[in-house]
Amino acid sequence: xxxxLSSTFVNKGLSQANVPELDIDVxxxxxxxxxxxxxxxxxxxxxxxxxxxxxxxxxxxxxxKTSLFRFITENTYISDVTSIDSPVRFADWRAINSDxxxxxxxxxxxxxITIKFRLWDVVGQNExxxxxxxxxxxxxxxxxxxxxxxxxxxxxxxxxxxxxxxIAFISERGPKNNRTKRLAIMDQDGANLNFLTxxxxxxxxxxxxxxxxxxxxxxxxxGKPRVYLLNLVTGNLRSFPQLPGMTxxxxxxxxxxxxxxxxxxxxxxxxxxxxLENNSKKRLTKNVAIDTAPSxxxxxxFIVFESDRGGNQxxxxxxxxGGSAKRISFGNGRYGTPVWSPxxxxxxxxxxxxxxxxxxxxxxxGSQERLLTKxxxxxxxxxxxxxxxxxxxxxxxxxNGAPSLYTIEVTxxxxxxxxxxxxxxxxxxxxxxx
Amino acid sequence: xxxxxxxxxxxxxxxxxxxxxxNGLFGKSGADGDPFANISQSSLDYFSNEIGDTILFxxxxxxxxxxxxxxxxxxxxxxxxxxxxxxxxxxxxxEQGTREYNLALGARRAxxxxxxxVSQGIPESNLxxxxxxxxxxxxxxxxxxxxxxxxxxxxxxEGSNS
Numbered sequence: 001x002x003x004x005l006s007s008t009f010v011n012k013g014l015s016q017a018n019v020p021e022l023d024i025d026v027x028x029x030x031x032x033x034x035x036x037x038x039x040x041x042x043x044x045x046x047x048x049x050x051x052x053x054x055x056x057x058x059x060x061x062x063x064x065k066t067s068l069f070r071f072i073t074e075n076t077y078i079s080d081v082t083s084i085d086s087p088v089r090f091a092d093w094r095a096i097n098s099d100x101x102x103x104x105x106x107x108x109x110x111x112x113i114t115i116k117f118r119l120w121d122v123v124g125q126n127e128x129x130x131x132x133x134x135x136x137x138x139x140x141x142x143x144x145x146x147x148x149x150x151x152x153x154x155x156x157x158x159x160x161x162x163x164x165x166x167i168a169f170i171s172e173r174g175p176k177n178n179r180t181k182r183l184a185i186m187d188q189d190g191a192n193l194n195f196l197t198x199x200x201x202x203x204x205x206x207x208x209x210x211x212x213x214x215x216x217x218x219x220x221x222x223g224k225p226r227v228y229l230l231n232l233v234t235g236n237l238r239s240f241p242q243l244p245g246m247t248x249x250x251x252x253x254x255x256x257x258x259x260x261x262x263x264x265x266x267x268x269x270x271x272x273x274x275x276l277e278n279n280s281k282k283r284l285t286k287n288v289a290i291d292t293a294p295s296x297x298x299x300x301x302f303i304v305f306e307s308d309r310g311g312n313q314x315x316x317x318x319x320x321x322g323g324s325a326k327r328i329s330f331g332n333g334r335y336g337t338p339v340w341s342p343x344x345x346x347x348x349x350x351x352x353x354x355x356x357x358x359x360x361x362x363x364x365x366g367s368q369e370r371l372l373t374k375x376x377x378x379x380x381x382x383x384x385x386x387x388x389x390x391x392x393x394x395x396x397x398x399x400n401g402a403p404s405l406y407t408i409e410v411t412x413x414x415x416x417x418x419x420x421x422x423x424x425x426x427x428x429x430x431x432x433x434x
Numbered sequence: 435x436x437x438x439x440x441x442x443x444x445x446x447x448x449x450x451x452x453x454x455x456x457n458g459l460f461g462k463s464g465a466d467g468d469p470f471a472n473i474s475q476s477s478l479d480y481f482s483n484e485i486g487d488t489i490l491f492x493x494x495x496x497x498x499x500x501x502x503x504x505x506x507x508x509x510x511x512x513x514x515x516x517x518x519x520x521x522x523x524x525x526x527x528x529e530q531g532t533r534e535y536n537l538a539l540g541a542r543r544a545x546x547x548x549x550x551x552v553s554q555g556i557p558e559s560n561l562x563x564x565x566x567x568x569x570x571x572x573x574x575x576x577x578x579x580x581x582x583x584x585x586x587x588x589x590x591x592e593g594s595n596s
Contacts, residue, residue, distance in 0.1 A: 176574040202569050204533060224564045225537060246541060246565060249534040262534065264565065267545025269538035290538040306535065312494070313535055336532035350532050376576065379532055395529070397576035426533070 160386030328366030
């Protein structure tokens with residue numbers, strides 16, 4: 001059984017050139033958080049002030065979670081902000097050691113929210129972006145807030161956006177030997193949780209389409225693991241009866257026209273692509289080894305996957321039409337679940353070594369391997385669309401062992417658990433929403 | 435530990451021979467049209483508990499260990515004797531592996547058992563395989579004592595024709 005949801009959102013952004021004076025380098029190690037002053041948004045009436053404080057709360061929460069910002073307590077502010085167009089008294093904001101100043105106004109007319117805001121570099125005394133405006137229906141408060149967070153984050157760091165995104169994952173309940181699993185979707189910050197399947201069948205490993213409107217996943221609905229394609233907008237569920245055996249580990253190609261997946265037939269697991277438009281199937285690996293967990297490079301030219309063809313589980317790269325594969329993982333231990341970064345430069349993976357699991361990254365040629373985490377089970381990395389943050393699931397050991405979702409920066413900094421009311425595994429980070 | 439198992443299986447084989455000849459454990463029961471028409475619950479229990487419906491595997495392996503050949507031989511004899519025509523082999527893995535790999539590994543294990551039963555004269559068309567990877571652990575501690583029981587293939591009797 002499948003549920004669906006849809007959302008409408010009007011975006012009238014007037015973003016202008018970003019000139020980051022204050023440049024935070026998130027590629028390096030420890031960063032001292034930037035002090036930011038964030039006076040209450042200016043409002044004219046009570047309903048606008050409620051919306052304004054909700055937006056502020058979401059933006060602050062987004063930015064605090066990056067560990068790159070800290071908010072200066074409001075009772076230290078010297079200046080009042082009564083209009084976003086009046087000149088900024090920089091000295092007043094420097095006096096309280098603020099590096100950034102965010103000012104804005106919010107109005108709600110006929111159920112339409114309009115927010116205008118400006119971000120000032122108090123040190124350089126100039127604007128990081130000018131006169132940005134977002135407009136949307138009253139139920140789009142959270143998305144508006146995340147878009148503001150994205151503008152601030154990208155304006156200050158020079159990195160890509162990632163707050164206005166969703167996570168598809170598997171929500172789990174019950175004891176370890178009788179878990180129920182449901183396909184679920186939520187905003188990147190854990191809000192707006194929705195279930196897409198009931199708990200009748202085991203479901204595994206959802207994966208977003210490049211337009212974030214569809215999800216591939218694996219379900220035991222028929223008694224065997226089979227891949228399904230769920231359209232989140234129409235609710236349409238597509239199965240692939242033309243594929244033999246058991247099917248799992250699906251992902252979309254970067255153009256969204258094909259899926260790549262594993263087919264297990266007669267005990268042997270190989271990698272295939274299926275063209276979603278003409279249903280043509282292509283076999284990419286053909287040997288007695290386990291070949292699974294394929295992931296396309298963002299340019300669509302290569303596929304990274306795992307195979308035990310060399311004796312144990314390792315990571316390989318092959319051309320996207322198949323052909324000879326090159327092993328890229330050479331450290332101690334076993335490697336699985338490779339995922340190509342949206343930037344194309346790195347591959348995230350799960351590594352198993354000496355009874356521990358790690359999330360790690362390596363360059364696409366296998367060099368510069370770095371392990372970011374270590375735990376009993378850390379598994380299943382997924383990239384934020386900006387290629388700076390990785391989400392994964394961590395499963396605790398023992399009879400009460402259970403999985404939760406975590407994020408970590410590709411630098412290895414800022415490990416954070418996503419607090420949810422159920423166990424959670426197999427996250428898939430959506431592309432940026434439009 | 436291994437020796438204990440071997441001794442146990444020899445004992446089981448002995449009891450099979452005895453039971454099938456002397457008592458009513460395999461007597462026909464059940465309503466017409468029921469896929470289990472001629473397999474009684476006690477008979478199924480016998481298959482699961484006395485013959486043994488489960489065999490275990492080493493870490494990352496899908497080779498049938500010699501100590502389990504007798505179990506599978508007995509399974510095959512019982513399946514033929516009872517004219518069972520629908521059998522599913524479930525393959526499972528322990529939690530010490532990634533999800534996708536464990537699905538593939540479970541499929542390898544289930545298929546190894548299927549192939550063995552085929553070699554013992556069970557028609558391939560009567561056997562289907564399914565992998566559960568690490569989704570359905572039998573034991574839930576995070577130690578080898580549980581993991582070793584979770585690396586398993588189970589022969590499940592679905593129904594019979596005659």
